[in-house]
Amino acid sequence: xxxxxxxxxxxxxxxxxxxxxxxxxxxxxxxxxxxxxxxxxxxxxxxxxxxxxxxxxxxxxxxxxxxxxxxxx
Numbered sequence: 073x074x075x076x077x078x079x080x081x082x083x084x085x086x087x088x089x090x091x092x093x094x095x096x097x098x099x100x101x102x103x104x105x106x107x108x109x110x111x112x113x114x115x116x117x118x119x120x121x122x123x124x125x126x127x128x129x130x131x132x133x134x135x136x137x138x139x140x141x142x143x144x145x
Contacts, residue, residue, distance in 0.1 A: 079119050083109070086121030093123065100139040104128050 086109055094107055106126020113122040128136070 079117065082119055083114060083121050086123060090123045097136075097139075100135075102132060102135050102139060104132065104136075 090107060090109060094104075097104060097107075104126055105128070106124070108124050108126060110122040110124040113120050
């Protein structure tokens with residue numbers, strides 16, 4: 073039971089991180105249409121969820137790069 077609880081917590085945390093990223097990107101005027109959780113990383117009894125940034129058009133990649141350059145370090 074604890075294993076499944078921990079696995080579910082990890083997945084919920086990854087979903088929260090994905091939504092935080094989506095919100096921050098939207099604030100910067102950037103949409104990554106394929107932003108999701110990596111299905112393979114969710115498999116098994118001990119998932120290690122990964123946020124999959126997915127694909128984007130070259131102009132979106134440039135917007136993302138510009139936003140990162142503006143970000144304070």
